[in-house]
Amino acid sequence: VALSNPLMEQFFVKPSKPNTTPLIIPDIPLIDLSKPESKHNLVKACQDFGFFKVVNHGVPAKYITKLESEAVKFFDSPLSVKQKSGPPNPFGYGNKSIGRNGDVGWVEYLLLNTKAESVYPDNFRGVVNDYVTLVKNMACEIMELLADEMKLQPRNVFSKLLMDEQSDSVFRLNHYPPFPQFQENETNGRKLVGFGEHTDPQIISVLRSNNSSGLEILLRDGSWMSVPPDSESFFVNVGDSLQVMTNGRFKSVKHRVVANGTKSRVSMIYFGGPPLSEKIAPLPSLMEEEEDSLYKEFTWFEYKKSAYKTRLSDNRLGMFEKI
Ligand code: GA4
Numbered sequence: 001v002a003l004s005n006p007l008m009e010q011f012f013v014k015p016s017k018p019n020t021t022p023l024i025i026p027d028i029p030l031i032d033l034s035k036p037e038s039k040h041n042l043v044k045a046c047q048d049f050g051f052f053k054v055v056n057h058g059v060p061a062k063y064i065t066k067l068e069s070e071a072v073k074f075f076d077s078p079l080s081v082k083q084k085s086g087p088p089n090p091f092g093y094g095n096k097s098i099g100r101n102g103d104v105g106w107v108e109y110l111l112l113n114t115k116a117e118s119v120y121p122d123n124f125r126g127v128v129n130d131y132v133t134l135v136k137n138m139a140c141e142i143m144e145l146l147a148d149e150m151k152l153q154p155r156n157v158f159s160k161l162l163m164d165e166q167s168d169s170v171f172r173l174n175h176y177p178p179f180p181q182f183q184e185n186e187t188n189g190r191k192l193v194g195f196g197e198h199t200d201p202q203i204i205s206v207l208r209s210n211n212s213s214g215l216e217i218l219l220r221d222g223s224w225m226s227v228p229p230d231s232e233s234f235f236v237n238v239g240d241s242l243q244v245m246t247n248g249r250f251k252s253v254k255h256r257v258v259a260n261g262t263k264s265r266v267s268m269i270y271f272g273g274p275p276l277s278e279k280i281a282p283l284p285s286l287m288e289e290e291e292d293s294l295y296k297e298f299t300w301f302e303y304k305k306s307a308y309k310t311r312l313s314d315n316r317l318g319m320f321e322k323i
């Protein structure tokens with residue numbers, strides 16, 4: 001029984017912040033990739049929210065459906081079978097435990113390396129490769145539109161990092177299973193944490209989920225906004241590295257997933273990261289005269305190493321901010 005079991009307590013959102021209803025519920029920025037004039041809105045979305053929704057993205061539905069059905073099949077298989085693809089450090093199947101420092105969530109997942117030589121569970125290699133190639137191309141198109149609109153030269157300043165053979169990108173399949181006690185209202189109106197609040201360390205993240213709610217983003221006023229599901233669109237968020245490369249102009253948005261309880265949520269996320277040796281620093285062509293970097297110098301390897309020592313909700317960039 002949920003409430004009488006203290007072990008279950010760790011799966012609920014801690015009611016720390018009193019203000020949880022947004023004062024104004026903003027519209028999620030909508031970017032139509034078939035319209036080049038969306039460039040302007042794209043930059044604005046990265047500055048104001050660090051988050052937007054992409055339509056007319058050009059990724060054919062069949063690649064998405066194929067991967068989703070492989071994912072559903074995998075998560076439906078017996079735990080003992082899934083565990084053969086674990087543990088998740090650095091890559092593989094994980095269940096309820098996230099990262100290395102005690103974070104938990106009502107979630108099971110497959111964390112995969114996008115490099116060619118990596119090991120995948122049965123049937124996943126081809127479908128994941130196809131999907132990642134398409135989504136990576138879309139992410140690069142977005143990054144080039146951003147560079148264009150910001151008049152950055154060359155226009156592939158960002159996208160070349162994702163296209164690099166050494167790009168340290170990650171792919172993740174998440175399954176948020178139904179919560180058995182939910183119907184009996186034993187959650188007492190409290191929110192069950194699927195994936196706790198955090199920012200993504202990479203440059204850019206591209207998420208697709210099935211038709212179930214759960215994703216929430218943190219607004220500037222400190223309230224959480226629930227993102228209505230849309231299985232035909234992609235949701236994109238700015239990561240910590242892009243915040244640094246734009247010297248804080250773009251915001252790495254805090255987000256979380258609240259488990260819906262009654263319906264399974266399946267999401268697939270491409271995290272576009274730079275090569276390990278890449279220096280993460282504000283782009284010189286973007287800096288105004290006299291403008292100083294807000295951050296100490298670091299490589300992606302250094303950032304990643306330090307990120308893995310943190311808890312999910314920690315402010316990971318904090319340690320690299322100049323005071
Ligand atoms: C968040 C973004 C990606 O899912 C991820 C996550 C990683 C993990 O699940 O192992 C981390 C998390 C993420 C941020 C801080 C560290 C590392 C768990 C954690 C506590 C794969 C990533 O790159 O960073």
